Amino acid sequence: MHEVVVPPGTREVALTFEEVPGETSQPRVGPVVVGIPGGAATKVADGTAGFTLQASGDFQVTGTNGDAASSSGGSDSGTNPDSGGDAAAGSGTTAELGTTADSGTTAAGASGEAAGVTATGSDASATGASATATSTQPNPITDWVRFFGGGYGHRTGMSQRGAEGLGRLGVPYRDILAHYYPGAQLVKRGTADTGQQVRVGLSLDENGVQSSAPQPRLMWVVDVPDGAVLEGATAQSLPAGSYRVTFDTTVGFRWQSLTTGGPVVELHGKPTAAGSTTEQLDLVIPQGKTAQLHYPQTTCDPSSDHAFRGCRDYEGRLEFEAPKAIAGSNAGITVRNKVNLFDYLVGVVPHESPASWSVEALKAQAVAARTYAARQNFGLTTNLVDSTYDQVFYGRYSDKTYRPKIEQVVKATDAQVLMYNGVLISANFTAGNGGYVASNREAFADGTGEPEPYLRGREDRFVLRDGTAITPEFYDYNGTRYEDTYFRWRRDVSRTVIEKLWPEIGTLQSIEAVERNPDSMTPRVIRISGTAGQVDVLARVFRSRVGLPSAFLLPDKLYPRQFPDVTTGDLAQDVNRAYQAGLVDGDLWARFYPNETLTRGAFAKMIVEALERLKGGPLAADQVPAFPDVKPDQAFYLYIVKAYTAGIISGYPDGTFGYEKPIKRQEAALILQRAFKLPSQPETFPDVPDNSDFAGAIGAVSAAGIMKGISTTRFAPGDPMMRAMAAAVAVRGFEYCWAGNCQP
Template sequence: MWAFLAATAIPVWPSGSVLTRPVRAADGRPQAAVDVLATEGLTPLPGGGWMLEARAGWLQVRLPEGIEGVTIAIPQGGPVLVTPPGYQVRVTGVQDGAVIHEVRPVGAASQEVRLEFHAVAGQTTTARIGTVTAAGDARGAGTFSIAAAGKTSTSANTGGWVRLKGGGNGHRAGMSQFGAQGLAKLGVTYREILDHYYPGTTVKKQAASDTSQVVRVGLSFDEKGGAHDLPVGRQRWTLKVDATATVVQGDTTYDLVAGTYDLTYEPGEGFYFRPLDPGGKALDVTGTSVTKVEVKAPTGKVIHLRYPTSGYRQYEGTLEFQGGGDGRMKVWNRVNLRQYLMGVVPHEMYASWGEEALKAQAVAARTYAAGQQYGENGDLVDSQADQVFHGYYDDPKYRKKIENVVVGTDGELLYYGGSLISAVYSSANGGWTASNTEAFGDGEKSPPPVPYLPGREDRFRLASGATVTPESYQQGDVSYEATYFRWQRDVAISAIEQAWPQVGELLAVQVVKRSATSNTPITIRITGSKGSVDVLGRVFRSKLALPSPLLLHDKLYLREFPDVAGALKDEINRAYHLGLVDGDRYGFFHPDEDVTRAAFTKMIVLAVEKATGEELPTGSEPFPDARPGQALYDYVVKAYNAGIVNGYPDGTFGYDKAISRMEAAAIVQRALKLPLRPEAFVDVPDGSAFAKLIGAVAAAGIMVGYGDTFGPAENLTRGQAAAVAVRGYDYCADNSCKP
C-alpha cells in the first residue's frame, strides 16, 4: 500500500518534547489528568505517550468533573484523530514538531469518549501520540493519561480560528476501505469493488495456492515500542515455546524444550538461549561463523515473542534471528502466504465488516505483498510502513470468517497490462478518489500517473440502475455514511503561524490550484504580513494533522461561503467566524432559504452567550414538538427558560416551522432586553401586538426593514438571520444583556 512512499523511521522523542511532557494551558498552568479506561491497538511507552501498533487504535477516556475537554499532542506525520459525533476537534497549536489537539463535547455529549487514531497510508511516518499525566498530578510518572482542557482556558492564545471543512481520511488513492464496505452492504461483489477502485485491472488466480508461497516479514518494533520501515535489532529477545521447538543452524538441529528463554548473541561466538523458568535447560548454538539461527514452531503450535511495551505476540512458522557486529539481533518471521494474510487482513480492515469488502482487502493485500517479492529482498515489515502484521490471528469471534475470506480469494492478484499493480488503499476518499500523483507527488507530473489510479468522483452504478456515492447513501432501507466522509476542524490562527512562521501574522489561506478531476487541492497559498508561501495540499494536511488533503473550498481564511454575495455578505461570513452560524455538509450556506424557528433560536442564543461569556440557564420546556435528541433541542430549552421564546396557542413551539420577520423581532427584543419603541413602517399596524417589538429592533439597528416597509409576515431568510445574529452579538457586547 506504500509503494509511492519512502517511509521514515519513527523516532524516540526526547524527554523535553511536548509528546513526553505535560501539555499546559495558555497561562502555563498544568492541566488536570484524565483517566484512560480502556485501549486497543495503542501501547503506553516508557516516559510518556502511546505507540499505535495497528492500522487504527483507540483510547476510552473519562473527563473529570468540571472538565470540558482533553488536549493531546500528535506529531506532524502522525496518526489522524477521529472522534464520535457530538465532539468538536480543534487544533490549538504546533510545538516541537507536534500538533496540539483539543477535543470538547458539544451540547449534551457524554463525558466519556472514545478517541480513535488512524495511520494514514502513505503519509503517517510517526505512529505515536503524546498523552501524559499532567504536571503536578498526584499520581506517579508511570501513569498514562491525557491532559484535560479546562472550562475557561485553551491550549494556545489563538486570537481566532480558521474553520476547515473537508472529506475523506488518508491519501484517498485506490480503494476506499469505507467505500468497499458501503458497496458490500448493497450486495456488490468483491470483484466488482476491485474493478471499480482499480479500473482496467484484471484479477488473475495463480496456479499455486497461498499455502505454497513463503512470505518473509521483518519485525520492526524496537524495545521502546517505536516502529520502523526496516527490521530492528535488539540486544535481547524473550521467547516462549509451549512444546519442544526445533532450532536450526546450518545443517545442525537442536531441541528447545518447552519454556521461556532470553536469547542473546555474541559476535564471533554465537547464540545463547537462557531459561527463565526454574530448572529450565540452556541451549548454546555457538561457532565463530555462526550469525544466524532459526526457531521453528512445533507442529500446530506457535512461538510467543515478547514485546516490552505490549506483551507477547504469537508467531507461526519460523523465526529467523540474524546477529550483527554490535550484538543486536534482527528477526524475520517466515510463514506461508495464507498465514501472512490471516495476520494482515483483520488489522487493515475491521473484521466485523462484510465479507465482500474483506475479500477485496485480501486481494489488495496479497497483491501488495507480491509486489514486495513476498519479503525475500528483506523490504517487507510488519508495521504501517508496509502492511500491519501481528502474527497469528487468534480472535475466536472472527478467525473463521477471516480464514474464509482469505481462502475464498486464494491465489488472486491484481494485474494491469500483464504487470502487478501497486494496490494502494486508504480509509475514506470523501467522494473523490485521488490519483497517485496527487496523493504521493506534486499533483501534476511526478510520480507519473498510472491509469488504474485515476483522480475522479467516486460514483458507482448499481445493478438496479441507481448511482450511489459508496461512502454516503440512502438506498431503500439501507443508510450508510463513512466515518469522516465529511469532517470539520477548527484550527487556531496561531497554529498556522507556528507551522509557517516565515509568513508572519496570518492574513489569508487559499487553494490556488485544484485538480479538475478529483477536487484535490494541489497548491495552497498561505499569506501573512511578511509574505506568502505555496505548499502542497498533502503537506498542508500533514503539518496540521488534518484527516485528508481534501478541502472543500478555495477560500479557507478569511473564510467566505461560496454561495454568499450581496449586501449581507460580510455579516454572514462574520457570523460564521464568530461561530453563530454554519453551512451544510458541503460548506454552502443557502442564504436565500427560509430559516426555521429552532435554527434562528440557536443563532440568537449563541449570540448572547458568546457576547456575554455566560451560558443561558437550562431546564425543561412544555412543547410537544421539541424533544431531546433533536439537534437544536438544547437551544430551544435555554431560550424558553431565559424567557426569550414562547410557543403557539396550541402549545407547540414550531420547531421546524419557518419563522416570520415579526416573530424574529420578538425573539431578538426579549433576548437583548431592548426597550420598546414605536415604529414607522407602513405595513405594521400601530396597535398590533408586534408593533413596539418591531420598533425596538429597528431603533437598535438590528432589523431595519425595506425602506418604509418591514414585511412582518414574510419569512426570515438564513442570510437575514445571520446578519441579525451578528448585529445582536455586537449590541450585546456593547450593552450588557447578561441573563
C-alpha cells in the same frame, strides 16, 4: 467528525462529552482520545451525564459506538505518504458530523405564521442565557482555523468505507474491485495462499511509533511454546518458557529464561547473505502453536486487539537479526515473522477493515491486500512491514467471533490478485475518499504528471443494477442509509500552530487552495500568507504537517473561511464571519445557499453555537421539551434541547416547536433577545404594532445593531428569514457580547 488542535505550550485542556437527552443515561457516543506526539492523557473521570477528560499537549477526539465492529479491528492510522493502505478509521459513528450540521433550509413558500402567539406562548417571555466573554478566551473568528474536508488517508485506490457501502447493498466484490481499480483484471495465481510464504517486519519502536522498516531493540521478551526449535549456525531445541533475548558478538544470541534457575541458551546465527556481518537466528514455532512476543515498554494485555497491546502472538517463524558490532557489545535486534500467505491475510484483513463488515467488502479487502503483498514480493526481497506504511498485521488473529468469517473470506478469494496489462497493480487503498478519488500522483507525488490508468482522479459514483447512481460512502437508497464517519469532518487548529509550522510567514493572514484538480476536486497547492510573506505547500504535505485526516479541503478560501456562493452582497462579510466563527456550516460541498429560508431548528443551532463559544463550554441540556415534532434522531435535536433548557425557545401554543417551519423575523428577534439577555426597547417601525408581543424584542435587537429592518421604515416581522440574514444576526449577536455588552 470533529477534531481540535490546541496552541503549542498549552498545559491542560478539559473536554466535556455530553449525553443525548431523552435517549440514554450515559453518553451514547463513547469518546476515544488519541494522543498526538508531545501530548498524553492524564485523567479521565466518569459521570452520569457525561464525563470530562483532561489532556496535555495536542490531542484529537473521535467517537466509537463500542460494538464488535470497532473492537475487532480498524486502525485510525494512515497518514504515511507511501503506505499501501490507510487502515479503515474505526467502525463507529462520531459525535459531530459535518454532513448534517446545517441542513435546515425550507421552501420559500412554506408557512411561517405562529398564530396565536402570546406572552406565555411562542417565543415571548424570556428567562435568558448568560453568555459573557472573558478576555482570556481565544476569539474563534480570528484565533482558530477551522478546516472542513472529506475522506481519511491518501484517498487513492479503493475506499474501504466505500467498499463497505457497496457491500451493504449486495454489490459483489468483483464489481467493487472493478469500480475502484478500473481496467484491472482479476486473475488467479498458480500458488495457493497456504503455499506462499510472506516475511513481515515488526516496525514499532520503543515508544509505539510505526516506521517503514523493522525497528531494532536491545532486548525482546518471548513466550516459547513446547516443541520450538532455534535454527542458526546450528539447530537446538528450546524448552517452553519465557525468555529475554539479547545479542552479543562474542556468544551470539542469548536466550535467558525469566524463571529463576532456568536455562540460558547462547547460539550464533547464520549470515543473512554471503559475506554479510548480520546474523540471523530463527525461532521455529510448531504448527498449531504460537509464540508470544512482548514489547519491553508496554504491559501485555492479551484481551486487547490493537497496535499497543504490549504483546502479540505469532505463527510460523520469528527471524531475529542482529549486526555484528564491537566485541562484547549488545547490538539491536530486528524481528520478522515468516508465515504463509493465508495466515498473513487472516491477520491483515480484520485490521484493515472491521471484521463485522459485509462479506463482499472484506473479500475486496483480501484481494487488495494480497495484490499489495505480491507486488512487494511478499517481503522476501523487500521490506514489508506490519503498519500502515504497508499493511496492518498484528500476528495471529484470534477473535473467536470473527476468525471463522475472515478465514472464509480469504479462502473464497484464494490466490486472486489484480493485474493491469499482465503486471501486478499498485493496489493502494484508503479509509475513505470523501466522494472523490485522488490520483496516485496527487496522493504520493506533486499532483502533476500521468497517473496510473487505474488510479486516476475522479468522482466516486457507482451505478447500481437498476441504473441508480450513488456515492458509495454516502447514500440513502431504498430505505438503506449509509454515511461514512469521515465523509465530512471538521478540525479546529489554533492559528499559532500554523505560525509555528511555517514561522517565515509571520502572523497568519490567510490560507487558500490556489490549485485544485477539477477531476478529483483535490487541492494541489495550499498558499499560506502572513505579515512577513507567503509560502506555497503541496496539499498532501500541508495535510501531513498539520495532521488533517486528508488533503481534500473545502472550500478554496480556508482562512478566513469564505463560502464559494457567498462572495458578494451586503451580507457577504457577515455570513463569512459567521462561517469562520463556526456558527454556520454549508452543505457537503461547503455551499451555503444564502437566499433560501432557514428553519427554526437550524436557527436554534446557530444561536446555541454562538452562546457556547461565548461561554467557552457547552450549555446545559437537562430539560427535555415535550415537542412532538422534535425527536432524538433529528440533526438539531440536541441544540433545541439546549436552547429550551436555557429558556431561549418555548414553541407554539399547540405544543409543537415548528422544527421544519421557516423562522420568522419577529421570532428570530425574540430568540436573539433572550439568548443575549437584551433589555426591551421601544421600536420605531410602522409595520410593528406597539402592542405586539415581539415589539420589545425587535426594539432591543435593533438598538443593539444586531438585527435591522429591511428598510428604514419596514421590519417585515412576519416574513421568513433568509439564511444569509440569519447568519448575519447570529454573528452580530456574538460580536456584540464578545465586546462585553452582554449582561453577566
